[in-house]
Amino acid sequence: MSTSVDLCAPLAVLGADVQVPLVSGARVGYAALDYAASAPALQRVWDEVAAYAPYYGSVHRGAGYLSQLSTDLFEQSRRTVADFLDLREDDQVVFTRATTDSLNLLAGALPAGTRVFAFETEHHASLLPWAQAGFPVGYLRAPSSPEEAVAALDEALAVCVARHGAGPRLLCVTGASNVTGELWPVAELTRVAHRYGARVVLDAAQLAPHHRVSVRELAVDWVAFSGHKLYAPFGAGVLAGRADWLDAAEPYLAGGGASRTVAREADGSVAVEWHQGPARHEAGSPNVIGAYAIAAACRALTEAGFEALEAREQYLIDRLTAGLAEIPEVRVLSLFGARAARVGVLSFVVRGWNSSHFSAALSAEYGIGVRDGLFCAHPLVRTLLGSDAPAPSSACGAPDASLPGERSLNAIRVSFGAGTPEEHLDRFLAAVRELVSDGARWNYRNEGGRCVADTRR
Numbered sequence: 001m002s003t004s005v006d007l008c009a010p011l012a013v014l015g016a017d018v019q020v021p022l023v024s025g026a027r028v029g030y031a032a033l034d035y036a037a038s039a040p041a042l043q044r045v046w047d048e049v050a051a052y053a054p055y056y057g058s059v060h061r062g063a064g065y066l067s068q069l070s071t072d073l074f075e076q077s078r079r080t081v082a083d084f085l086d087l088r089e090d091d092q093v094v095f096t097r098a099t100t101d102s103l104n105l106l107a108g109a110l111p112a113g114t115r116v117f118a119f120e121t122e123h124h125a126s127l128l129p130w131a132q133a134g135f136p137v138g139y140l141r142a143p144s145s146p147e148e149a150v151a152a153l154d155e156a157l158a159v160c161v162a163r164h165g166a167g168p169r170l171l172c173v174t175g176a177s178n179v180t181g182e183l184w185p186v187a188e189l190t191r192v193a194h195r196y197g198a199r200v201v202l203d204a205a206q207l208a209p210h211h212r213v214s215v216r217e218l219a220v221d222w223v224a225f226s227g228h229k230l231y232a233p234f235g236a237g238v239l240a241g242r243a244d245w246l247d248a249a250e251p252y253l254a255g256g257g258a259s260r261t262v263a264r265e266a267d268g269s270v271a272v273e274w275h276q277g278p279a280r281h282e283a284g285s286p287n288v289i290g291a292y293a294i295a296a297a298c299r300a301l302t303e304a305g306f307e308a309l310e311a312r313e314q315y316l317i318d319r320l321t322a323g324l325a326e327i328p329e330v331r332v333l334s335l336f337g338a339r340a341a342r343v344g345v346l347s348f349v350v351r352g353w354n355s356s357h358f359s360a361a362l363s364a365e366y367g368i369g370v371r372d373g374l375f376c377a378h379p380l381v382r383t384l385l386g387s388d389a390p391a392p393s394s395a396c397g398a399p400d401a402s403l404p405g406e407r408s409l410n411a412i413r414v415s416f417g418a419g420t421p422e423e424h425l426d427r428f429l430a431a432v433r434e435l436v437s438d439g440a441r442w443n444y445r446n447e448g449g450r451c452v453a454d455t456r457r
């Protein structure tokens with residue numbers, strides 16, 4: 001099928017030519033359809049990192065030329081990220097390890113007495129840090145529409161204010177679900193939150209790789225995302241937004257870089273004056289390559305243009321959803337309904353199939369890499385599956401029962417982005433159709449909690 005609209009070409013990514021072995025012994029080009037977990041590096045990011053690598057040096061702690069250069073590039077990367085996110089004048093960019101790290105940092109910086117709100121549908125990174133840091137959390141039930149989400153927050157905040165009066169409050173909300181890919185009504189939720197004096201942190205781990213995120217337009221107070229999902233897999237992430245709570249908080253880590261001066265007191269103790277600004281929460285030697293790679297990805301995506309990238313992705317989403325809709329055995333998981341706006345992330349189950357078995361067959365027999373499990377969003381996937389199954393044995397995404405024929409208590413997720421060629425989705429749809437109609441050609445068994453093709457003689 002050819003496109004009737006003019007779409008941009010996929011962006012060049014590493015691994016596009018990688019061949020992988022099938023269980024039959026043949027080799028095929030790998031179809032990477034697990035972008036939501038970690039996206040491949042953009043070729044452009046890789047090239048820019050490689051060009052910088054010989055000039056690599058310490059950041060904020062060296063008098064030499066390369067240290068000065070690396071320090072400049074690190075700080076420039078901060079400004080590139082600020083432009084990419086359309087931050088306000090006084091906002092700051094803190095480089096972290098990833099979204100999980102960013103949200104834990106913020107959880108440790110909340111003022112005493114903060115009450116947090118989060119929908120139970122969140123990824124665990126958005127769901128768990130707040131209570132872990134000792135704050136009361138109001139978990140909001142899974143809504144069945146964006147409007148219901150906004151109404152639920154309005155009601156919860158009204159009750160909270162009536163009961164507890166004024167005080168610091170925070171809503172943590174995802175921009176796009178890592179399970180359904182559905183877009184959340186971030187601007188509307190933020191309007192409601194601000195009406196009650198609550199602040200908002202946007203988990204943009206799945207949104208930023210697919211859509212332009214403007215902090216100014218959304219009016220959120222903070223945004224968090226991961227480099228490895230934004231085509232920059234060099235171990236860095238971002239927390240960006242308001243400085244006041246971050247500057248008033250204890251440093252995330254104690255150590256060099258975060259401390260302005262350290263002096264011995266007369267009584268033998270040590271007095272520390274901590275930095276204000278991003279350095280306060282970036283103790284230790286910064287990950288300059290990670291930050292530089294994120295900035296390179298921001299530049300590459302901005303230059304490619306989100307309008308063009310989104311148009312192409314929407315075309316692929318439409319093809320995928322139309323193709324799956326023709327297979328009656330497939331049930332696509334959705335909170336907001338089939339017509340909801342989404343990014344290139346979609347989860348489904350196949351009648352009569354265990355999801356781990358199905359995913360294993362896609363890999364072993366077709367060279368297609370998807371993910372199966374509960375996707376670190378256990379409450380949401382269980383709600384969507386209508387199951388109150390006990391948690392799988394390992395924390396994140398372990399197959400619940402990986403033997404063919406057993407009832408599936410988890411789901412299959414297919415996800416893609418700016419580097420995905422149409423052909424990968426065509427192959428995926430053809431493979432799903434074939435597996436559903438003909439079954440797997442191989443036997444599978446459970447090995448250490450994973451479903452694998454049985455190659456034993």
Ligand SMILES: Cc1ncc(COP(=O)(O)O)c(C=O)c1O
Binds near residue numbers: 098174
């Ligand atoms: C919506 C969402 N939030 C947070 C995270 C955590 O990101 P990371 O593992 O990069 O810290 C993920 C990862 O899948 C995610 O999808």
